[in-house]
Amino acid sequence: MSVLTVNSLGKSFGGVRAVENVSFEIGKGEFLALIGPNGAGKSTTFNMINGQLAADTGEILIGGKSIAGMAPRDIWRLGVGRTFQVAATFGSMTVVENVQMALISHASRLLNLWRPAASLYRERALELLAQVGMQDAADRPSRELAYGDVKRIELAIALANDPQLLLMDEPTAGMAPRERNDLIKLVKQLVIERGISVLFTEHSMDVVFSYADRIIVLARGRLIADGDAAAIRDNAKVREVYFGTGKTFQGASS
């Protein structure tokens, strides 16, 4: 059974059809890239899958269960972690506390009024930070971090509930090319080690083509291609959307 199934999903904002009749699946342990030009509807798709936006049409199944009408926090409890295109962390907390917050929530201990939170799950949080290479910054206020580092914290937070599915909306935006590669490599490794399924968007084609197991392409809200790197590279429709006809992806990265 697929981890995520999306069936003829649609969403309009006023007159703009942001997403139209989109269907795809992700299998267990699959590293799936969702690409498309700016405004193609990628973030909108993410927002519907994590419950932030209600779909107008179609259905979304996670582990075979429809998520219609569920709030983001309930979908998270189904084992779906997410990072945002514009990274969001808790600015008044330290890096490690950000991760602890997710662990505390995962353990359903949010209503505890007594135990000092700073000592709860600190070890586990440090382990997660170590995985994303941020253990040295653990006790710094998260608002002081560089943007690329914030993105990595977000990844650590998203991993806190042992997700089955990770939704990463432009996880590498604002990072240097080297950093991008490292982060995606790290995520890929997690996919392999833990069998997590990942849906991610990414503007750097180099990264997408070297790491994604499969790629789906959105343009103006519609799904125009679905296949492996080679198939997408050779797909005429995709080329047209990205470069007009005739050009190739060689050396293209933003």
Add this chain to the structure above:
Amino acid sequence: MTLDAFLFQALNGLSTASGLFFIAAGLSLIFGVTRIVNIAHGSLYMLGTYIAYTLATKIGGAFGFWGGIVLTALFVGVIGAAIEMLLLRRIYRAPELFQLLATFALVLIFNDMTLWLWGPEDLLGPRAPGLAGAVEIFGRRLPSYDLFLIFVAPAVLILLHFALAKSRFGRLVRAATQDREMVGALGVNQAVLFTSVFALGSLLAGLGGALQVAREPANLAMDLAVIGDAFVVVVVGGMGSITGAYLAAIIIAEVKALCIAIGVVDLGFIKFNASKFTLVAEFIVMAIVLIVRPYGLLGKPQGNVRSVAEPEAPIRPAAPLLKAFAAVVLALLLALPVVAQSSPYVMVLATDILIAVIFATSLHFIMGPGGMHSFGHAAYFGLGAYGAALLLKSAGFPMLAALLAAPAVALLGALLFGWFAVGLSGVYLAMLTLAFAQIVWAAVFQWETFTGGSNGVIGVWPTAPFNKAWVYYLLALALAVISVLLLRRFLFAPFGYAMRAGRDSALRAEAIGIDVKRIHWLGFAIAGGICGIAGGLFAFAKGSISPEAIAVGRSIDGLVMVLLGGIQTLVGPMVGASVFAMLQDTIMRQTEYWRGLLGCVILFLVLAFPQGIAGAFSMLWSRFDGKRGGRA
């Protein structure tokens, strides 16, 4: 009640609506463009009535009256421009709450200035020359002047509407109201725009006040009474919408008129006099509108609520130095009864300070870590105070039981009100909490048979051994220490973290399974409950509780305390409450004009320490510490 009587009241309502409209339109306009909630707007209205009174009586005649009204409006407009240029311009970038505080300081200053210039007596102006008579309508006599007022408001509305629709100024105003970013792009023009909008809004308030001169006596309580009504109207109508303000003014005035017209209602099992519940009715309307249409009848959702404060540093458990300091302070406080044996007054003042500390710390709990800026914390103070007093008097509870029941009563109230309040944010949350506080206030004020009305509940004295001031002080100290430590414990626990998480980024919090509304609701309830302790202590400390003690002024005092201390630090509210209570007390005993002086002090503090007192100290400290090269 006859239909005629009913219609007559409805007409009466319309003429009341005109005064409401003028002040609300100005308030709304100013808020729309500058995003400043000008609490001093009621003071400008009051000044309008006083100045028009002086002109009408000193100059006299038709010119003194009618010309006086116009001159008054212009003069108040100039005052408004001066306020904007001298004060507000300096604090547009300050956190929203500081702006509120600054305008509240103006309320205090204007009130005492008026007292100084015109004296404490109510002043009723002359009849309007040319409109002194009355017309017979629905079998009753309606003053012609009231009839005139009914038509002035829509006339001004239409005038404003065209002025804003056609002129360049109007275009700027609309652009700024609709799109925040636009204002920045206006560049140099911005200063001119803000000043002129402030002047226009003030002019409208002055006009509204001046027009009242023949209708009701000028008095010193007008400012807060009218600003309360005006907030209701602006919020119901939708911030920034002038037509909305007119519509809402009519609705509010008519609802009140209706209550009066209905009179005594006999539902068989219960009998009550609706005309006594005009105030409650008004705030119930506002609460309903905010719940159903959070942006008011004609308001539009505002873009992101401005991030209110500087990002806050992570909280850390008290350092050994702070702990030692706290222990010393506590030891001194415990020893105070011995030291102050000769002066019973010191015990009274110290008890007041402890009550203020509980009040401010509980307010800070939701304002700071919760990010909910409650403008109605007095509600829970009042529920605690009245709860304790009435349980003692009517239900025969013993003193300690009544005192312990106070937080329970307040907690229940906070659970109810908080459930609605956490659905909103920013200014709207502030207004809804204010509305709830006014409902509580109006209910105790107007429900005479149960609460004693304006006299309140008296004879609420503590029983032995607490009837000695120093023993009662120790009881207050114990409760204050418990309250502060409890709230602190909660803040360091997962619950407090979750509350801050929801404030920092609701999006992220929801995405990791936190039910932000629920957490904030419970936080609101906890703060309300703890605040009830302060209320209960207050009732027994004074031996009585009256509506005056739980009016809007108390909510504002709480805000001042928290902001004085600095919203971003945990000890801030304690420092702020102590400084405020002492200031209030010492100034109050020095001069009749203590309000004005207090206002000046607040203005000075706002301009000098935008971070609050404790905030300023911790900044100094970290600078000093940074130079020494230490600190992680």
